[in-house]
Amino acid sequence: MISELSIIHPTAKIGKNVTIEPFVTIGENVEIGDDSIIMSGAKIVKNTKMGKGNKVFNLAVVGGDPQDLKFVGEETYLEIGDNNMLREFCTINRGTASRQKTVIGNNCLIMAYCHVAHDCVLGNNIIMSNTAQLAGEVEVDDFAIISGGVLVHQFSKIGKHVIIQGGALVNKDIPPYIVAARFPITYTGVNIIGLQRRGFTEEQINEIKNIYRLVFHSDMIVSEAIERVSSEFAPNAIRNEIIDFIKNSDRGILKGTSTSCREKAE
Template identity: 35%
Template sequence: MKWLLMPRHNKAVLSSLFRFSSFSIFRPFSSKIDAAADDWNPNFVHPSAIVHPNAILGQGVSIGPFCTVGSSAKLGNACKLYPGSHVFGHTQMGDNCILMTGAVVGDELPGKTVIGSNNTIGHHAVVGVKCQDLKYKDGDECFLRIGDNNEIREYSSIHRSSNPNYQTVIGHSNLIMGSCHVAHDCKIGNNNILANSSLLAGHVIVEDYVHTAGATVVHQYCRLGSFCFIGGGSVVSQDVPKFMMVSGDRAELRGLNLEGLRRRGFSSTEIKGLRAAYRKIFMPMSFESGSIEDRLEDLAQHEELGQIPVICSMIQSIRDSFSDNRRGICKFRHWNAS
């Protein structure tokens, strides 16, 4: 092997890389330890890592070769940084977070990146850096907040907010697959799945239990309602109401996300009611059924369907999409009996 011909100190560093997972070559690091810790478990920092003495480390933190931890960073208990990962700026990470090789978290900008516990940041992902909005002004504070139990896979990018009045927010238990992009000021709820190369422009809102298939593109200021499904390769330029499925360029309503509703434990009565409600709203039996607002009102007053909570939630989701400063709903085909 060629590296055997290198100078002795280079061989030692490279050799230690191959033994990183065992932590046998780590030395205890006596930088600033979280004062809240009652019992101190030693941290392990590779000799080639650069950890600022003002950085705050919890108990049992492991920092691998060629990592960087900045002066304003705070790492929770049992965080693990794999080789070549970096934490910059005012960044706070909760307990048991993992940064895979090449991951970058935080930026030397005014503002803060706050990440909860049990999060994994994938290989070469970039999280909490400056946004790509030209309206951003140098010196403005910008923010990113991420909850707990999220998995952010390789080469994804998540940006801070565009100004001090906003913040980019990601909730809990989300799976953000490889090469996804979450732009400035997005709000992502809980238990969502963004498949590979899903791209969210600025100010997009993703509610809960949303599933985007691969290569989905979402326009600025759109809202994806809870339990909706976005077909692969879709370009979403208007809101997707709750429980619905869309696909295409530009994305059109294709019906209810029936399989997703079943998987999430919706009862047969709820699903049957949603199907009947969908037909009344989007598949009227004649051209004399009035506007969509009329059909929503008729459904809300329906003796049976209007009393089912999930149908009321769907009606409200559609109505909200037509309010001021919203983009309306994705196009739908006007089916009728004639």
């Protein structure tokens, strides 16, 4: 059902079995996939491609211009996958010349009043709780949970299966599989419950714990700890992902209980 009280640009492409409620605005070069629902008052601004089964709630603004003074009207884009839920008053901006597009994967829940800024890249199965805010060019990996009121600094990276507790201020990279909290943002443990829910074995979880004991609970600087991890743990997908994330961190990782862990990964 498409309401006659909505405004749909002639270039927009609407899939099958899409519901568009009254007072929706759908702008130029927008694609909405099959079985999606766009609720009353929502606005899909421009250059946005949405997959199947998405639900955009009342008064969300999706695909708006980036809030970046360097943006001068260049053609940039927003890509959204399948089965996402974008709740009331959330705002998701298009990219800038830096990366050309903002990307959101599949099965994400972005709650009310959240903001996803220009050029962010979000993976799959991500939850952003109410009023969480991502600055420009933030990267969030699969199954991360960003709790209510969290503020994430531009260019930060958040690893897979991370949970960031409510109200935290994130100005460092957050390696995969952990819980982060407080300000300065601090390692508070492994995300054991989340990993168990997602099928990680006890052996895998114990390995993650042991790796992060070296990284966060030793007197070694981060680069030394990673060398120890590389030599003492057999190569596997989990160990390799942690090592690669920390080695490739541009902002440096969050601190642990040891002051030595404040040093940026080399």
